[in-house]
Amino acid sequence: MSSLAPLGAANVSPPRPPSRSSIRAGEFAVEALIRVLGFSTIGFVLLIFLFLLREGVPVFFEVPLRGLFSTLWYPTFRLFGTLPLILGSVLVTVASIVIALPLGVATAVFVREVAPRWAREVLKPVIEVLAGIPSVVLGFFGMTYVAPLVRQLLGAPTGLTAFSGALLLAYMALPTIISVAEDALDSVPRSYRDAGLAMGATRWQTIWRVVVPAGRSGILTAVMLGMGRAIGETMAVMMVTGNAAVMPTSLAFLFKPVRTMTATVAAEMGEVARGSTHYHALFGIGIILFVLTFLINLAAAKAIFQKRRRGGLR
Amino acid sequence: MEIHPEVRISVTGGGSGTGIASLINGTIQIANASREMSAEEIAAAKKNGIDPVRFTVALDAIAVVENPENPVAGLTVRQVSDMYTGRFRRWSQVGGEDRPVVLLSRESNSGTYVYFLEQVVRRGDPKGAELFSPETLLMPSSEGITAEVRQNPNAIGYDGLGYVTADMKKVAIARGEKAPYVLPSAQSVRDGSYPVSRPLFMYTAGQPDGRIKAYLDWVMHDGQHLVKELGFVPLPESGQ
Numbered sequence: 001m002s003s004l005a006p007l008g009a010a011n012v013s014p015p016r017p018p019s020r021s022s023i024r025a026g027e028f029a030v031e032a033l034i035r036v037l038g039f040s041t042i043g044f045v046l047l048i049f050l051f052l053l054r055e056g057v058p059v060f061f062e063v064p065l066r067g068l069f070s071t072l073w074y075p076t077f078r079l080f081g082t083l084p085l086i087l088g089s090v091l092v093t094v095a096s097i098v099i100a101l102p103l104g105v106a107t108a109v110f111v112r113e114v115a116p117r118w119a120r121e122v123l124k125p126v127i128e129v130l131a132g133i134p135s136v137v138l139g140f141f142g143m144t145y146v147a148p149l150v151r152q153l154l155g156a157p158t159g160l161t162a163f164s165g166a167l168l169l170a171y172m173a174l175p176t177i178i179s180v181a182e183d184a185l186d187s188v189p190r191s192y193r194d195a196g197l198a199m200g201a202t203r204w205q206t207i208w209r210v211v212v213p214a215g216r217s218g219i220l221t222a223v224m225l226g227m228g229r230a231i232g233e234t235m236a237v238m239m240v241t242g243n244a245a246v247m248p249t250s251l252a253f254l255f256k257p258v259r260t261m262t263a264t265v266a267a268e269m270g271e272v273a274r275g276s277t278h279y280h281a282l283f284g285i286g287i288i289l290f291v292l293t294f295l296i297n298l299a300a301a302k303a304i305f306q307k308r309r310r311g312g313l314r
Numbered sequence: 315m316e317i318h319p320e321v322r323i324s325v326t327g328g329g330s331g332t333g334i335a336s337l338i339n340g341t342i343q344i345a346n347a348s349r350e351m352s353a354e355e356i357a358a359a360k361k362n363g364i365d366p367v368r369f370t371v372a373l374d375a376i377a378v379v380e381n382p383e384n385p386v387a388g389l390t391v392r393q394v395s396d397m398y399t400g401r402f403r404r405w406s407q408v409g410g411e412d413r414p415v416v417l418l419s420r421e422s423n424s425g426t427y428v429y430f431l432e433q434v435v436r437r438g439d440p441k442g443a444e445l446f447s448p449e450t451l452l453m454p455s456s457e458g459i460t461a462e463v464r465q466n467p468n469a470i471g472y473d474g475l476g477y478v479t480a481d482m483k484k485v486a487i488a489r490g491e492k493a494p495y496v497l498p499s500a501q502s503v504r505d506g507s508y509p510v511s512r513p514l515f516m517y518t519a520g521q522p523d524g525r526i527k528a529y530l531d532w533v534m535h536d537g538q539h540l541v542k543e544l545g546f547v548p549l550p551e552s553g554q
Contacts, residue, residue, distance in 0.1 A: 074445060076422045076431075084448075143458070148465045157414035157468045160451055239458065242451040243421075257451050267421045267454045 052290060056283030063277065068284070073245040073259070075268060080281045084245045086288065088258035091248045092162050092241060093231045096169035100226055103170070104177030105212070105219060111178070112185040113207050124182075131175035139239035142168045147240055154255055160242030162258040168236045173226035180225055184218020185211060217303050224300030228293055231262075238263035261285045317532070321525050337517055338362060343526055345517040348374065348429070364519045371533050373547040375475040375503040375511035376430055379459075379482040381467040386410040388486035388495035391437055391509055397470060398435045400447030405468070417450040418459050418471035430472050433510055456545075475503070476545030503547045514546065 060068065063080050070081035111123050146167055147159030154163075188211050196206035212219070242257025245264075265282050272279045326336075333345035338359045351359075351366060359366050378394055380386065389397075389408055396402045397415055406412045420426045436442030453459045456477040463469045463482050470485075475498050478484060486495035489509045502508040522530055538548040 072448070074422070076428065077445065143461050147462075151466060158416040158451065158462065158466055160462060238454055243453065244449050244451050246448045257449070259452070263454075267452070 049290065052283060052286050056280060056285075056287045059277065059280035059284040062280060068281075071247050073264070075272075075278045075281065078277065080277070082261075082281075082285060082288065084247045085259055085261045085264050085285065087248050088162070088241070088245070089231055089260040089262065089289075089292075091253065091258055092165045092169060092237065092260055093227055095162060095166035095254055096173060096230045097223060097227055099166060100170035100173045100177055100230075101223055104174050104222065104226070105181050107174070107178045108181035108185055108219075108222075109207055109212065112182050113211065127175050127178050130171075135172065135233060135236040136239075138168050138172065139236035142236055142240040156255045158242060158257065160240055160257050162241055162248065162254050162256065165237045165241035165258075165260070166254070168240060169230040169233055172233060172236070173230045176229050177222045177226040180222035181215070181219045184215035184222065187218070188214045220303045221300045224296055224303065228296045228300070231296070232289065232293055234262040234266045238266055243267065261289050265289075318525065318528065321529070323529070334517065337366060337519060338364065340364060340519065343519055344529075346371075347515045347517060348512060350515065351517060359519075365521075366517045366519065367521055369516045369518070369530055369534070370513045370549065371516050371530075372514045372538075372541040372549065373503050373511060374429070374514050375498050375508055375547055376426060376433075376472050377475045377478045377498040378434075378470065378472050378485040378487060378510070379463050379478055380470050380485055381463055381465075382481065382483045383467045384410060384483060386485065388488060390488045390491060390493075391434055392490070394470075394485075394487070395435050395437050395444065398446055398450065399444050400449060411467075413468050415470060416462075416466060416468040417447060418462055418469055419446060419450045419452050420456075420459070420473065421452050421454055426472070426474055429512070430510070433512075434472075474545035475499075475547060476542060500547050504550050511547070 059080070068080060069083050070079070071083050072079040072081045073084055107127070111120055111127075115123060142164055143160075147161075147164050149159065150156065150161060150164045150167075151159030192210055192214055193206055196210040197203070201209065237260050241260060241263065243259045243263055244257040245259040246253070246256065248254075248256075248258050265285055268278070269282055272282060326332075326342075330345075330347035330349050333342070333347055334351055334355055336342045337345040338355060340362060345366075350368070356366060378389065384405070386405060386408060393402070393408045397408065398417055398419075400417075402408060403415055404412060405415055419430070431444075431446065432438070432440040432442075435446060436444045451462070453462070453471075456473050459471040459473055460477075460479055460482065463471050471482075478498075484497055486497045487509050488495045494507070496502050496508045498508050498510070503511045516530065516533065518526060518530070534549060541548045
């Protein structure tokens with residue numbers, strides 16, 4: 001709070017300094033406001049979760065659990081098997097991270113450790129701009145360029161596949177992964193690099209054997225955050241994955257169409273009758289997604305926490 | 315409502331059955347339906363003192379489309395059904411090139427989906443057991459189908475006739491092996507020779523008069539340009 005007071009005082013330079021009690025009252029008001037705003041965020045998250053529960057929980061009573069986790073998703077015929085959707089989301093998300101992780105870490109290493117100063121100054125803002133591209137634009141690009149390319153290069157029957165979705169998602173997760181991984185590398189103490197080089201290691205060896213391992217918990221956080229971004233993404237995924245609710249039971253399904261949870265909710269919510277089983281089922285998918293994202297974020301938070309506990313040694 | 319600002323029209327969703335049931339109960343004045351009322355429904359309405367009158371307001375046709383490079387020119391309803399249920403998985407099984415079949419469909423919440431399922435996949439039997447193959451790609455928009463059909467020679471798709479663009483190839487459809495293959499067009503839909511088409515009705519409670527008559531007149535004449543814009547086939551000039 002005290003940092004706020006000089007800001008006003010220095011610029012305005014009032015004729016008479018305000019009394020001590022009025023400063024205290026003002027401070028109290030600002031502090032209370034900030035506190036309310038801070039806690040309201042928690043309140044909103046709770047309210048959203050309660051809303052999700054209210055709309056989604058009925059499905060667990062309307063459809064037997066066995067039906068809910070069966071393999072057929074035909075909502076028009078009251079078949080609400082969510083398993084293909086869950087596995088579809090998992091397949092696309094994991095594949096996107098497998099693509100994005102090496103690229104992201106390599107880019108972070110380049111930006112932080114290798115690139116000359118001027119290149120870094122250019123690269124960082126450009127990478128941040130990547131994060132701002134609307135996903136529907138990427139989806140349209142994916143539909144008209146990536147999918148045909150995937151079909152022609154891989155000889156698959158169609159280019160609307162889990163792989164195309166994973167490519168786009170990897171692209172979307174990259175800015176997050178790069179920024180967070182770069183921060184992680186940035187906080188590795190300079191003495192580590194100096195020590196590595198002094199031991200006679202080459203620059204490459206120092207980076208690969210000392211700096212990257214020292215920043216690995218930060219890199220893990222980057223991966224988790226990227227995953228959270230990928231699993232919740234809707235528009236681009238809906239446009240390029242083909243939305244066929246098949247069970248992706250083997251890796252070969254990476255090159256076949258799949259249907260994700262997010263795309264299902266987005267595609268079907270618009271026309272569903274309010275209060276119907278189908279409506280509840282879509283919110284049920286929302287609950288599953290919420291829980292999955294929560295677990296991923298929890299894992300990320302745990303990684304950050306562990307990093308703090310071990311102090312500077314990371 | 316621009317011409318008659320004092321009239322308010324409320325439209326409620328649900329299927330044809332919902333609309334007809336509401337008409338029988340007397341809660342609404344006009345029921346939109348994509349099928350005719352059954353004899354039981356007409357009897358139930360008459361018992362409530364309501365005499366339903368049928369008006370044909372538009373025609374609906376679904377075109378089966380493929381990539382222009384695909385040499386297959388015509389398919390029977392049964393062949394299309396066998397492709398969409400996943401029984402036929404290669405184009406060679408219907409006289410085409412040796413390519414895999416990629417099935418495209420609209421999302422399951424669209425009316426087109428249900429109509430195509432009943433009329434083509436289940437070959438006219440709404441209570442049939444056939445389902446779309448789980449491998450069917452459900453596209454969230456007509457544009458999704460257009461984009462894929464345009465660039466993928468393996469694809470087969472369907473959509474309302476009004477949505478079919480020039481860069482897709484329409485497939486001629488035959489009712490059976492010996493029946494003629496007919497390309498979808500406003501003409502073949504109007505004369506009933508194209509198999510995958512249906513009239514769209516509005517049922518009124520009794521002979522319409524006053525504002526309801528004015529509304530129906532507007533729908534069947536001035537309103538017909540909207541029919542075309544929405545992807546349906548307008549009525550022939552003569553009206554009903």
